[in-house]
């Protein structure tokens with residue numbers, strides 16, 4: 001049962017002091033935002049609205065609940081201020097104005113206050129739950145903040161476009177959540193003040209180990225065996241001549257007899273390496289733990305000093321660092337869209353011109369879009385007037401495709417351009433991969449004390465079935481051409 005005598009006393013006090021503008025405005029803000037929020041939830045419950053748009057999401061899942069709480073907080077502040085003011089004026093009454101509990105209107109008032117408080121609790125509870133789950137969605141991470149534009153663009157076309165950012169970037173459990181919110185708040189402050197790093201650095205060292213991320217979905221022991229890779233490239237000549245490279249990659253894994261083989265089969269042991277930079281591109285030594293308990297350390301012969309630096313245990317992400325945020329090289333990007341037919345290889349020199357246009361420096365994506373389109377148009381108008389008038393639609397479509405691959409990979413405002421983020425897959429190859437990748441260790445220069453060198457033999461990793469051939473016989477044999 002309620003202690004009516006006590007309740008009456010405190011209620012009289014609240015009503016007396018609460019009769020001030022600050023508290024009244026607070027009450028109004030709270031009830032108004034509550035009505036809007038409830039309305040929105042009802043609408044999204046019946047399937048319309050929802051917060052798939054990040055800005056709508058910010059409004060309904062972050063801003064309005066904040067406003068609601070702000071209003072609630074104003075009420076006691078107003079009460080406190082009024083009390084202080086009256087005290088200073090010496091106007092505090094010895095007895096607060098009477099409240100007659102027998103008055104049915106007043107009793108109804110009390111009931112309403114109790115019910116309203118209960119509803120407030122429900123609203124705050126639901127709102128905070130929704131705020132947290134909204135902030136965990138890929139929409140929030142990728143789109144609310146323009147700073148994430150490069151990663152968001154790459155994410156949407158990656159095989160992980162349905163894996164939430166938090167699955168890889170934040171663990172489950174309480175401490176992961178707290179750590180993430182602390183980091184997030186720090187980053188929010190940096191973004192607000194504008195002093196965040198550009199480009200945003202690769203946080204391989206702050207990510208949880210692959211065991212807790214990738215391996216939650218992918219089995220490290222899955223056997224793939226040989227993987228056939230076909231690369232199609234277009235030349236810089238007038239005819240944009242096609243060549244193909246075909247390789248059988250010895251991906252391996254753990255086979256049914258538990259034999260370890262190939263690229264995936266190795267590196268599953270506890271390899272530990274030492275790098276001299278925070279993006280792990282310069283690896284001076286790598287140690288392998290052998291079955292007999294001994295350790296073999298391969299040290300780069302380029303390195304003369306003591307072997308110290310950032311130490312890291314090698315896992316999936318050292319090769320698959322761009323598992324989700326895959327930024328292409330300009331050559332790979334243009335070859336890929338030309339394989340799909342636009343830009344059309346029937347446009348003379350389109351590969352060479354297109355490459356030059358997307359590789360030029362622009363201040364913004366908008367400037368790039370304008371200059372790439374006008375640049376290509378100018379080229380055909382002045383150099384190939386017949387093509388310009390006869391294949392106008394193809395020239396326009398080519399420009400559109402070039403702008404699209406530029407927008408997908410280059411973000412001048414974030415200082416992200418071709419090759420900014422290193423790629424651990426494969427190895428430095430002219431025009432393909434600007435980063436050393438496998439050759440960070442397998443450069444033929446990492447040698448152990450007993451004279452063993454980490455392999456640099458092309459055929460240990462792949463068989464090159466055809467290199468830059470116009471019509472590789474192997475593809476015909478496989479029925480792929």
Ligand code: HEC
Pocket residue numbers: 138141142148151152155160163164165166167168169200201202203204207317320321322323324325421422
């Ligand atoms: C499948 C796992 C995975 C998912 C899903 C994922 N990331 Fe990442 N992310 C990584 C890995 C691994 C790195 C480290 C890259 C490196 O060290 O080069 C990374 C790095 C980053 C970086 C640092 C810059 C860079 O490109 O290296 C940012 C920013 C980032 N992620 C944002 C996001 C956002 C935003 C989303 C969701 C839209 C997301 N990530 C989803 C695995 C993931």
Ligand code: HEC
Pocket residue numbers: 159160163167168210213214215216217218316317320323
């Ligand atoms: C929440 C589950 C999940 C997590 C975590 C996850 N992946 Fe994936 N991964 C997937 C799914 C689903 C696919 C898409 C499979 C498909 O489309 O065939 C995929 C695809 C891939 C592919 C492409 C396979 C192909 O055939 O092209 C690679 C490589 C990959 N993941 C590596 C990683 C790495 C490395 C990590 C850790 C940084 C990781 N994944 C984390 C679920 C996950």
Ligand code: HEC
Pocket residue numbers: 210214215218219220224227229249251263264267315316317318319320425426
């Ligand atoms: C030494 C480097 C390296 C390590 C370490 C590594 N991978 Fe890979 N992985 C590769 C390469 C190279 C490919 C083939 C790339 C391609 O298809 O272009 C590949 C392919 C894959 C694929 C696609 C397989 C398919 O059927 O096409 C998946 C999935 C994958 N890796 C997951 C993982 C996971 C999970 C781990 C950690 C347990 C891991 N990888 C560790 C180099 C590595």
Ligand code: HEC
Pocket residue numbers: 262263266267271273283286287288296314318319424425426437438439440441442454455460461
């Ligand atoms: C951090 C250093 C490091 C990186 C990066 C690295 N590896 Fe290795 N790799 C090793 C070590 C150490 C061994 C084991 C050598 C031994 O058996 O003593 C090894 C072994 C191998 C083997 C087996 C060699 C043999 O003689 O049978 C293959 C194949 C291989 N790596 C492929 C790759 C590929 C492909 C990549 C890039 C996608 C890569 N590695 C990246 C350190 C590395």
Ligand code: HEC
Pocket residue numbers: 229231245247249425426427429432433438439442455456457458459460461462464467
């Ligand atoms: C340590 C393992 C390793 C060694 C050694 C190695 N490669 Fe590769 N190479 C790879 C991997 C992994 C890829 C596939 C990258 C991908 O998924 O696109 C590759 C891809 C290629 C490609 C295709 C173009 C590209 O970059 O995608 C060519 C060409 C190539 N290698 C040539 C060579 C030659 C020539 C040698 C010997 C001098 C060599 N490689 C040694 C691992 C290796």
